[in-house]
Amino acid sequence: MQYMLMLNETEAEFARRTDPVETADYWGGWNAFIGAMAAAGVIVKGDGLQGPMLATTVRVVDGKRHVQDGPFADTKEQLGGYFVIEVPDLDSALDWAARAPCAVTGSVEVRPVLPPMAPPGV
Amino acid sequence: MRVAAALSDAAGEAAARAARLSYGRLLAILAARTRDVSLAEEALAEAFARALEVWPRQGVPDNPEGWLVTAARNGLANVYRHDRVRAVAVADVIRVTEERAAQAPAFGDERLALMFVCAHPAIDAGARAPLMLQTVLGLDAARIAAAFLVPAATMGQRLVRAKARIRETGLRFAVPEAEVVPERLADVLEAIYAAFGTGWEAGPAADAGLPEEAIHLARVLLGLMPEEPEVKGVLALMLHAHARRRARRDGAGRFVALSDQDPALWDRDMIVEAEGLLVAAARAGRFGRFQCEAAIQSVHAQRGITGRVNIAALEALYGMLARFHPTVGGAVAHAAIRREAGDVAGALALLDGLPVAAREGYQAALVVRAHCLLDLGDRVGAAAVARRALEVTPDAAVRAHLGRVFGLA
Incomplete structure (x- = not known):
């Protein structure tokens, strides 16, 4: 089955990305995690994301576009990246999720990816 | 024909x-x-x-x-x-x-895997015991609902949702790997014990539970994991508790506290089996929460033979239980034992350490506090606390018992 790991990071973690003292540690942790998943051959796709500072949120209300700077919700943790992995079951997905650096400081939400839809009329 | x-x-x-x-x-x-x-x-x-x-x-x-x-x-x-x-x-x-x-x-036998799936941490804790009762023992949803004091429709929905979650999230149908077994097994045991009834912590409303079915579940689990001391522990605990089912009410249906029960009414066979299980569990050399709780019940059961309760043993066991499995119920029981040992100040100290909600809203905590105040000669304070305890006691027989003890109308 395919699962998406949604990697939620705290503001402090986002800050570590560019902090001259912390940056090597920060990226080293992620590289080790991603390297382990790659070595196990479970990655289907995945990306890191720029922080919520660069988020823009759009809603269309009554046909009118409302654009707002910032993320959709102001929460303590924000999405910092995602991976879609192919593993046999949720338990395996949770094992990988627990190894993500942000599992310690933030959280990882794990969700099954919807299976491909059958073509209409079949 | x-x-x-x-x-x-x-x-x-x-x-x-x-x-x-x-x-x-x-x-x-x-x-x-x-x-x-x-x-x-x-x-x-x-x-x-x-x-x-x-x-x-x-x-x-x-x-x-x-x-x-x-x-x-x-x-x-x-x-x-x-x-x-x-x-x-x-x-x-x-x-x-x-x-x-x-x-x-x-x-x-895939039942073990099924039990671990039912008690998976990704399943709502409130659905685990019902799910196990339905899938492993084949109990119908209406009976399970009655035991858990929720409407049948609510329970039906909870079970359907849990099963959909098992399917859609792709839970693993397997016995977990050795290193996580203790942690995952704790969830399984917890669910079985929840099926037994709200039990010791909630008082005699426990009759609403499914004691026989929970004991049956534990026996099935023991057959599948014969080496696990905590499985023996949970079975011993439930057998000890269930052995006293006939002594918990008097002829008029009035509640009888454990210390006032007539040991002649206890089920000897169950007690003997429970003691045997505890001894067998001890051989593994891995003490745990359920063995500790069963050992506490074993001390009470020994009153049937010795005619007295070994308060010092209880005090030691409750101290251990607080380390294995710190709960409000355990702390209140510990306080009750301290009081019986004559350490009223120590009992009150334990009660004062509880979270506010438990201190002021948990029936057993209020009852023990009322007894402590009575010991100290504070009749007015005791009556006030006992009155609050009455307000949060759903069982009429227990309400009557409290009313008699504290002289409330």
């Missing part, structure tokens, strides 16, 4: 017995590969219905379980026939069940 009727009875009985004895095993076999508990339940129900229809006419098969698995398997294939997405899974199911059926009646 008479032959047919007799055969029909025999068929009905065989199906009923198979249903009782192997429902959980059959369901676990069917669910293990599909990971779909609801679908397996449907297929199995169909198979039972078909058995009741066919067996009276054709005779009871030599291997009823094998027949049922085959029938359920055919049912599953029908459900899946048009579902291309799952075609591969179906082939897999059929191959595996066929392999199993070939070795019948020695099916592999």
Whole structure:
């Protein structure tokens, strides 16, 4: 089955990305995690994301576009990246999720990816 | 005519017995590969219905379980026939069940995996015990709902949601790896104990639970994990508690506190079995929460022989329990023991350390505090606290008991 790991990071973690003292540690942790998943051959796709500072949120209300700077919700943790992995079951997905650096400081939400839809009329 | 009727009875009985004895095993076999508990339940129900229809006419098969698995398997294939997405899974199911059926009646026992799935941390904690009762023991949702004091529709929904979650999130149908077994087993034991009834912590409203079924579940688990001391512990704990079921009310239905119970009314066989289990568990040299709780009950049971309660032993065991499994209920029981040992100040200190909600709203905590205040000669304070305890006591017999003890109208 395919699962998406949604990697939620705290503001402090986002800050570590560019902090001259912390940056090597920060990226080293992620590289080790991603390297382990790659070595196990479970990655289907995945990306890191720029922080919520660069988020823009759009809603269309009554046909009118409302654009707002910032993320959709102001929460303590924000999405910092995602991976879609192919593993046999949720338990395996949770094992990988627990190894993500942000599992310690933030959280990882794990969700099954919807299976491909059958073509209409079949 | 008479032959047919007799055969029909025999068929009905065989199906009923198979249903009782192997429902959980059959369901676990069917669910293990599909990971779909609801679908397996449907297929199995169909198979039972078909058995009741066919067996009276054709005779009871030599291997009823094998027949049922085959029938359920055919049912599953029908459900899946048009579902291309799952075609591969179906082939897999059929191959595996066929392999199993070939070795019948020695099916592999998948009930352990099923129990670990039911008590998976990804399943709502409130659904775990009901799910286990329904899938492993085949209890119907209405009875489970009554035991957990929720409307049948609510329980039905909770079970459907949990089963959908098992299927859609793809939980693993397997016994967890050795290093996580203790942690995951704790969830399984917790769920079994929850089925037993709200029990010691909530007082005698526990009668609403499903003590026999929970004990049955623990026996099944013990058969599957004979080496685990905590499984023996939870079974011993429940047997000790259940042994006192006849002593908990007097002839007029009034509540009788443990220290006032007549040991002659305790079920000796259950106590003997519980003690044996505790001794066997101790050989593993891995003490744990349930063994500790069972040991506490064992100390109480010894009053039946020695005529006195070993307060020092209880004090030590409650101290240990606070380390293994710190709970409000445990702390309150510990406070009650300190008070009985004459350490009223120590008892009050434990009660004062509870979270505010428990201190002011938990019936057992209020009762122990009221007793402590009475010991200190504070009749007014004791009555005020006891009155608050009455407000949060749902059981009329217990309310009457408290009213008598504290002289409240």
